[in-house]
Amino acid sequence: MDPITPGPEEHGQALSRRPPRDSLTADFGPGAPAPARTAQLVSGDFLLTVNPVDGTEIESCPPHLRPGRPGKRTPAERAEAERAARPAVPPGPGRPALSLLERQDDRERLVRLLARGRSVRLTGPGGSGRTALLDLVAEDCLDLAPDGVVRLSGFHRTADELLHDLFHAVHDAPRHRPEPDELRDLVREIGAVVVVDDLEFGGAALDELLDATPECAFLLGATPDIPAPSADSEVEEVFLTGLDRAAGVEILERAVGRVLTEEEANWAGDLWFESEGLPLRFVQAGALLRQRDELRASTGAVDEYGVFEDVLPPVEAPLDSQEEVPLPSLGEAAAPAPLLASRLSASARATLRFAVALGGEVPHQAHLPALVGDTHADAALGELAGCGLVSPVGSRYRLAAGVLTQLEAAGYDADASDRARAAAEHYTWWAGHPSVTPERVCAEADAVLAALAVVTPETLPPVEGEESLAARLARTAAPAFAAGLHWGAWERALRSGAEAARLSGEVADQAWFHHELGILALCGGQLDQARAELETSQGLRGALADKRGAVAGRRALALVADLAGEVPGAAATAGEEVPDARHEESASPPGGGFAAYPPLYGTGTGTVVTHQPPADGKAPGGIRRVARRNLVAAGSGALLAAVLGTVVTLGMTSDQDAGRNPAGTVGVNPSASQGPDDGSLGADPKQDTGTSTAPGRPSSSPTDPGPDGTYGTTDDPTPSATTPSSQPSGTKSSGGGSTTPKPSHSRTTRPSTSPTPSRSPSSPPSSNPPSPSPSQSSSPSSGTSSSPATSTSASGPASGVPAASSSAASAPGSGEGIL
16 A cells, blocks of 8 residues: 555555654643544435434435344343343442341242233332332243343333334344334234333223234333323233331331330331332331441440541441430431431431432443542442442332422522533543443433433533533434433433524534434424434525535435425436436536537637536436427427428529529629539529518528527528538539538437537637638629528528528638538
């Protein structure tokens, strides 16, 4: 390869030829910018190339890239996918799992219904132990269906998204999102027990989900405020009730690891009456009793050197005796979140503040050290889970039921805006890091979208040189959501980003978000919405002169027009792409542009512009078919005019006297049919037409050029009949100077083809006709005017000049008159 000309950047050739940096200063200099990550995926009949810079490109999927029918996962792969779908175990010392009490009957009933192929909806309020019961039932149903048990999360999911999640949980189809009809054909063959927790829809949407999966039995978990299934859905309803007093006391004893005192038992009875027996309240109450025992153990004496001063929160009450730590009041037990949080570590309290700022979403434990600023902050999630302040939702954690409201009342939302901005800055950096896969970004989608929802309304016009935080986060996370096939999050990120770009006035970001929304609508079959979004994007990119982005938009608009059945080129809004639109050069591409030729007759009348067909013979997309029909019609008209002119010439010359002396009848304008070796001009005698024409003057004045580019006269209906390119060449007659045309020698030229130049291209056009040759100067200087056919032939209709100058231009020897 040429060492001087570097190769393309995408292949790493240019980076490998850069001179090495000094090893001493290599770590201090700015690193090379990370290349934009692109990904290809197939959505139905479309091939999408996710491009975070110029916008996603969409095209019809080529046959060799179209995926085949996906195969199902093996049992080992299904088990691995199930482990990935469950929340990670919090770090820190493990705690024994609490077995469910008074739920054995409900557990057995659910298993029996699922074994008969019935779908069940388990309804219970937040904190009733619904999620724990679903986990136990799922373990009992592992061998009931051929495809096993599939766990899905219904949190912020629609019926269509759940169908796609079910498809990918059973089938091995990376980077493939089937179209709706294909999706329903594939999920119809799935036979599994599908456990969906935190369901957020019912009614007709639930009927659609059940009808699409006739071989599946669903176990649905929902709260009472979710719409109920329709009467025709045949879904069994199971309601969870609260625990009795004895079960609540047992939960407290398991939490503290001892038998409750009489005072604590009475306190537990009051709590059971107030909480209506919800298990979550007793778990949190058990954490309060455990913290009370730790305080009564005089932990402050162990830390006499202040080692744990930054870990343990300050305690208001002195720790001198056990009696000075009273039981929490009933009000504190009913809303225990603030009291529990006050006795946790500083990292745990900071994590709670971030969760409150994000609307209840708890960041993944891997992000806590960076957000909190403590290298051991990942252990805070274990503290929160042990106190019952967080609960699992899908593969992540959220604040437990009622905790968000309690913490907001305690003032944990004082700096929510700053916390949300810090989380948005962190997720912007993290989602754009080259080592982070789209699947990891999709797993953290709820927290990312929560941060985006907080910072978007606060967007203001940025300082010059800075981009709004919400727009940066949306532009970074949206391509990852698209590549990870989490299109519900992709749409929410795009809409939030478009709103942020509108508020900040950033035109480039607005164009990008509208383009992505158009691609998303196009994949969903919403052609009108796709056209509106793409045209909006094209208008903004046109104002910015964004060529690369405009190319992707034109292709998408052309695909919309094709799907809508529109004629390509019928309207400019169809987005028809001109040939070689991939190139950024503004010059006309070869084979699709226009070529200028010199004047045909050397009269300086202008430049004739003709269209050059491409080399491959295909019609370019930029020329409309109407223009081609006009060119064909013009060529046909010129051919018809030539034929009519030939007939008129034959009729007029046949009536002439063959014995007349042509020397006395030839005027100053010789006939264009004169041969180069002919001694006489042989012009036809003048006919009495009833009009007088001055010698040396044309019979009529030229008019405006016609549609074929030639000039006509006001008297002659066929001005182009004897143009130099179409008049017949004749021979000398035996009786005199008349000529007999030979049709076999006549030639006609269609305007749509490339014309033969009348002069050398190197010679400049001249407005004055050349001087006549010696043979022309020897012709008589006096005589009658020529016949109408002769004057028309000599006047050069395409040039529009008088007959005297036109005859000189068309005489032999001038090099410019005869083609």
